[in-house]
Amino acid sequence: MVRTADPTSQMSNNGSGSNREQMNVVIVGHVDHGKSTVIGRLLADTGSLPEGKLKQVQQQCESNARPFEYAFLLDALKDEQAQGITIDTARCFFKTKKRDYIIHDAPGHIEFLKNMITGAARAEAALLVIDAQEGIQENSKRHGYMVSMLGVKHLAVLVNKMDLVDFSRERFESIRDEYSEFLERLGVHPLGFIPLSAREGVNLTGRSEETAWYDGLSVLEQVDAFTKPEGNAEHDFRMPVQDVYKFTADQDDRRIVAGTIDSGSIDEGDEVVFYPSGKESAITRVEGFNTSPRTEISAPYAAGFTLTTQIYIRPGELMCRKGQSLPHVGRRFRANMFWMGRPPMVREKNYKLKIGAANVSAQLADVISVLDASELSSVQGKQQIDRHDVAECVLETLHPVAFDTRNNIEPTGRFVIVDDYEIAGAGIILEPLTEEDSLFKEEIKRREFSWERGLVTSAERSTKAGHRGKFVAFVGKFHSGKRNLAKAVEKHLFGVGCQVYYFGLTNLTKSFESLDREARTRSIEQDDAVRRLGELARVMTDAGTLFMTVLTNVDDYDMEQLGMLNAPNELFVVAVGETPFSQFKADVELPDHPDLEEAVQKVVEGLTKKEVLIDYSI
Ligand code: GTP
Numbered sequence: 001m002v003r004t005a006d007p008t009s010q011m012s013n014n015g016s017g018s019n020r021e022q023m024n025v026v027i028v029g030h031v032d033h034g035k036s037t038v039i040g041r042l043l044a045d046t047g048s049l050p051e052g053k054l055k056q057v058q059q060q061c062e063s064n065a066r067p068f069e070y071a072f073l074l075d076a077l078k079d080e081q082a083q084g085i086t087i088d089t090a091r092c093f094f095k096t097k098k099r100d101y102i103i104h105d106a107p108g109h110i111e112f113l114k115n116m117i118t119g120a121a122r123a124e125a126a127l128l129v130i131d132a133q134e135g136i137q138e139n140s141k142r143h144g145y146m147v148s149m150l151g152v153k154h155l156a157v158l159v160n161k162m163d164l165v166d167f168s169r170e171r172f173e174s175i176r177d178e179y180s181e182f183l184e185r186l187g188v189h190p191l192g193f194i195p196l197s198a199r200e201g202v203n204l205t206g207r208s209e210e211t212a213w214y215d216g217l218s219v220l221e222q223v224d225a226f227t228k229p230e231g232n233a234e235h236d237f238r239m240p241v242q243d244v245y246k247f248t249a250d251q252d253d254r255r256i257v258a259g260t261i262d263s264g265s266i267d268e269g270d271e272v273v274f275y276p277s278g279k280e281s282a283i284t285r286v287e288g289f290n291t292s293p294r295t296e297i298s299a300p301y302a303a304g305f306t307l308t309t310q311i312y313i314r315p316g317e318l319m320c321r322k323g324q325s326l327p328h329v330g331r332r333f334r335a336n337m338f339w340m341g342r343p344p345m346v347r348e349k350n351y352k353l354k355i356g357a358a359n360v361s362a363q364l365a366d367v368i369s370v371l372d373a374s375e376l377s378s379v380q381g382k383q384q385i386d387r388h389d390v391a392e393c394v395l396e397t398l399h400p401v402a403f404d405t406r407n408n409i410e411p412t413g414r415f416v417i418v419d420d421y422e423i424a425g426a427g428i429i430l431e432p433l434t435e436e437d438s439l440f441k442e443e444i445k446r447r448e449f450s451w452e453r454g455l456v457t458s459a460e461r462s463t464k465a466g467h468r469g470k471f472v473a474f475v476g477k478f479h480s481g482k483r484n485l486a487k488a489v490e491k492h493l494f495g496v497g498c499q500v501y502y503f504g505l506t507n508l509t510k511s512f513e514s515l516d517r518e519a520r521t522r523s524i525e526q527d528d529a530v531r532r533l534g535e536l537a538r539v540m541t542d543a544g545t546l547f548m549t550v551l552t553n554v555d556d557y558d559m560e561q562l563g564m565l566n567a568p569n570e571l572f573v574v575a576v577g578e579t580p581f582s583q584f585k586a587d588v589e590l591p592d593h594p595d596l597e598e599a600v601q602k603v604v605e606g607l608t609k610k611e612v613l614i615d616y617s618i
């Protein structure tokens with residue numbers, strides 16, 4: 001029987017009301033090695049076809065004087081789908097006594113890989129088909145690699161078309177040995193190799209005489225022997241924050257933090273922490289969507305939470321549970337990546353990296369090795385990643401992201417790379433790396449090293465001006481009065497003879513504006529803007545200027561980064577009202593809409609104390 005219910009839905013059952021177990025299996029392999037035949041035959045031999053379908057297709061073949069192919073069954077089912085009834089182009093359903101199967105034929109493996117990595121499709125087990133006569137081909141290897149990369153836990157290899165090699169044991173064993181060795185190098189341990197003739201039905205649903213020397217499982221037995229990987233609900237809690245909704249009623253400043261739980265579970269009252277900001281709170285209420293009222297909720301449900309304290313967090317953060325293992329927060333990691341983009345992935349170019357709900361600007365920092373699937377070997381020393389390459393590489397983001405390693409928590413251990421609005425790469429994170437030798441630090445070092453100076457020293461400049469060059473940032477929310485204050489400070493200091501300049505962020509490019517807007521989501525424009533602002537401040541302060549600007553949309557990491565970019569001149573920060581920081585301490589803290597005259601005094605005092613203003617007198 002072929003079902004009409006959406007089989008990927010977690011809550012669907014087999015239509016008969018019983019809650020039978022479901023398993024997603026993907027079938028992969030080189031072109032023409034027999035994937036569709038295996039599926040067609042499984043459908044036919046397990047009685048999963050609609051009444052009379054097999055006969056109908058056989059008769060059609062006969063009347064067209066065309067040899068019958070099991071693969072035609074799939075096409076016939078597709079035709080039915082065109083009439084709106086049964087099947088999907090890439091999925092078939094069959095059932096055994098043990099459970100229901102959804103089998104994905106992945107003809108366009110790139111599409112499939114994209115879906116798997118973005119989480120749109122799932123495969124818990126894989127069947128990899130190799131033609132006994134043709135032997136191991138390029139895609140046999142590439143697909144083996146993908147299965148390993150995607151972390152599909154169970155794999156069985158079907159050595160098909162054994163009828164074409166007289167069911168030769170030697171042929172089977174030589175393919176088995178060669179392919180096992182390849183998989184071994186990838187760290188993949190197949191559960192079995194099955195000598196098969198899909199067309200003749202040898203070892204498909206039961207053991208066959210033709211291969212008397214084989215005492216392993218048939219394909220169907222093997223599929224039933226796959227075990228369900230444990231669900232993500234068992235792991236530590238992770239929920240990428242997709243959105244933060246504000247209650248609209250007057251006087252109600254509660255917010256709902258919403259997303260889809262990637263792993264683990266959480267209860268009312270549990271303490272939570274958001275990364276990368278590190279902000280903490282606790283759950284007041286669990287708001288499920290389309291679920292009954294509950295106090296506890298787990299993966300894979302979408303959920304919303306109200307928190308006990310009003311913390312300022314933005315979509316893109318990763319919500320975790322205090323007391324459990326925490327994600328890594330950083331800018332560098334080692335990853336395995338599959339590149340699908342037409343232009344190769346190159347260094348020194350900015351890409352968009354999406355992980356969880358976060359979008360950050362990222363660069364290729366290093367290519368460790370590239371797997372040449374056709375040669376079955378790793379290529380070292382490659383400087384770029386070409387289309388269809390599988391590479392082990394180091395990626396570096398401009399702003400820190402929260403992530404897990406794939407082996408630890410799978411959904412938060414995978415990412416995609418977007419180039420020019422298209423998904424161009426997809427991968428899994430193997431290991432976090434320190435930022436010791438980051439591209440960022442290297443670049444700052446290089447910049448400082450090659451800085452060409454005039455004949456006037458910084459010391460001479462500050463002696464003459466009576467102050468040092470400094471980047472003074474006024475940070476606060478929209479309408480906090482920080483802008484008026486910054487301009488008043490500029491005017492005042494100018495009046496007493498300082499070399500001072502107020503830089504309106506909207507002056508130059510749109511990307512700067514992103515730092516001066518109360519944005520809901522962090523954008524990659526923002527990463528770039530921080531970078532450019534830091535560089536600009538470095539030049540202005542080197543010229544001895546008190547360089548001032550206002551920042552609305554920044555966090556601790558941005559301040560750290562601005563500081564590094566502006567080194568050795570450092571940063572002087574004036575916070576007005578509530579700040580977006582979690583740990584970062586401002587040099588001067590002022591209330592919302594401060595009294596202007598007093599506030600200017602406070603800033604001046606702060607600058608004097610820090611010895612920015614050297615011989616200041618009012
Ligand atoms: P693509 O979807 O094009 O990649 O091919 P596929 O892997 O789905 O192969 P398919 O099942 O369409 O089979 C390709 C050809 O191999 C067909 O002509 C099948 O009849 C033939 N074939 C499949 N299994 C066997 C087998 O066990 N023995 C023999 N002799 N031929 C087979």
Ligand code: MG
Nearest residue numbers: 035036037107
């Ligand atoms: Mg096919």
